[in-house]
Amino acid sequence: MTSTPVTTTATTAAAETAPAADAAAGAADGTALHGPVTDWFDEHARDLPWRRPEAGAWGVMVSEFMLQQTPVSRVLPVYEQWLARWPRPADLAAEAPGEAVRAWGRLGYPRRALRLHAAASAIQERHGGDVPREHAQLLALPGVGEYTAAAVASFAYGQRHAVLDTNVRRVFARAVAGRQFPPNATTAAERKLARALLPEDEQLAARWAAATMELGALLCTARSPECGRCPIAAQCAWRQAGSPAHDGPPRRIQTYAGTDRQVRGKLLAVLREAVAPVPQQVLDAVWDEPVQRARALDGLVSDGLVEPLGGGRYRLPMT
Numbered sequence: 001m002t003s004t005p006v007t008t009t010a011t012t013a014a015a016e017t018a019p020a021a022d023a024a025a026g027a028a029d030g031t032a033l034h035g036p037v038t039d040w041f042d043e044h045a046r047d048l049p050w051r052r053p054e055a056g057a058w059g060v061m062v063s064e065f066m067l068q069q070t071p072v073s074r075v076l077p078v079y080e081q082w083l084a085r086w087p088r089p090a091d092l093a094a095e096a097p098g099e100a101v102r103a104w105g106r107l108g109y110p111r112r113a114l115r116l117h118a119a120a121s122a123i124q125e126r127h128g129g130d131v132p133r134e135h136a137q138l139l140a141l142p143g144v145g146e147y148t149a150a151a152v153a154s155f156a157y158g159q160r161h162a163v164l165d166t167n168v169r170r171v172f173a174r175a176v177a178g179r180q181f182p183p184n185a186t187t188a189a190e191r192k193l194a195r196a197l198l199p200e201d202e203q204l205a206a207r208w209a210a211a212t213m214e215l216g217a218l219l220c221t222a223r224s225p226e227c228g229r230c231p232i233a234a235q236c237a238w239r240q241a242g243s244p245a246h247d248g249p250p251r252r253i254q255t256y257a258g259t260d261r262q263v264r265g266k267l268l269a270v271l272r273e274a275v276a277p278v279p280q281q282v283l284d285a286v287w288d289e290p291v292q293r294a295r296a297l298d299g300l301v302s303d304g305l306v307e308p309l310g311g312g313r314y315r316l317p318m319t
Contacts, residue, residue: 030196030198030199031199033232036232037208037212037215037232038204038207038208039231041207041211041214044218045211045214046214046218048072048076049076049079049083050062050063050155051155055083056131056156057131057157058083058087058088060131060155060156062083065116065119065143065148066078066079066082066107066112068112072217074107078103078107085103086120089121089124089131090120090129093117093120093123093124093125095117096316096317096318097113097114097117097118098307098316098318100113100116101113101268101272101317102272102316105272106269110268111303111304111305112143114303114304118143119141122142133157133159134153135150135159138152147163147164149161150162150163150164151209154206154210155206155209155210158206160199161198161205162191162198163209163213164190166216167214167215167220168209168212168213169182169190169216170182170216171212171216171220172190172193172194172197174220174225174236174237174239175232175236175237175238176193176237177193178237178240179238179246180244181222181251183248183249260292263286263293264296264299267283267286267293267306268300268305271314276315277314277315278313278315279312279313280312297314304317305317
């Protein structure tokens with residue numbers, strides 16, 4: 001199942017769609033993978049609050065919003081504070097959106113807080129305050145994309161959906177497609193492969209979704225995969241191929257220091273701590289470079305994370 005090294009545009013395209021060719025084989029191999037992976041999960045899964053029965057669908061949804069691009073260790077304290085304050089969607093919907101931004105703290109990508117607030121408001125208005133069970137209804141909520149809808153339907157309601165996050169994509173790329181890393185962006189071929197690998201039984205499919213995600217998070221990691229502890233190491237196509245190095249497009253590496261993201265975070269930190277509107281001169285002290293600072297502030301206003309008031313004052317959004 002090794003791939004020929006890519007040397008031309010045509011072969012690069014072929015390599016990107018290789019999982020589609022492997023999907024039929026993956027479907028056959030899936031039954032051999034299901035048991036070892038789910039058995040490993042039953043024994044080694046972390047005890048996380050959103051996996052407990054009392055979390056409910058709302059707890060699962062909150063966790064999925066928070067865990068996007070943010071590690072579990074940073075999410076845990078904010079998650080527990082959030083659920084203590086807003087145990088139901090209606091509780092969050094009753095608050096100003098700026099309070100969601102304030103409570104989001106330093107989780108990063110704070111637009112997720114606004115989207116979660118919008119989703120809570122829609123749940124209250126359209127579904128009587130209960131997170132909907134139907135995948136299509138979940139997908140119709142503000143801020144809920146393909147991944148989050150599938151994750152909530154699977155993890156909260158035990159439904160059969162392909163749940164493709166970065167960890168799962170990496171597991172499938174290695175175990176089935178024989179590549180070290182998946183493409184930079186999710187492809188149609190990956191979705192087809194994920195559907196082919198889904199167990200037919202609904203409850204087993206939901207466990208498989210959680211188990212493959214945990215396997216990628218704990219063992220089949222990006223930097224230091226622990227193949228010696230992996231329950232499917234003997235069946236892994238990448239290992240069988242000799243663990244070839246990544247030969248696709250360069251992997252994106254996110255930077256933070258000195259970026260507009262850092263400036264936005266510093267500005268928001270001041271506004272989160274403030275109990276009254278913040279004057280422009282206070283925000284000016286946050287970052288020395290005026291052009292970048294102004295660009296970052298304008299971006300926060302444009303994204304709805306900051307509300308400008310008269311007299312050069314700013315606050316978190318109230319409506």
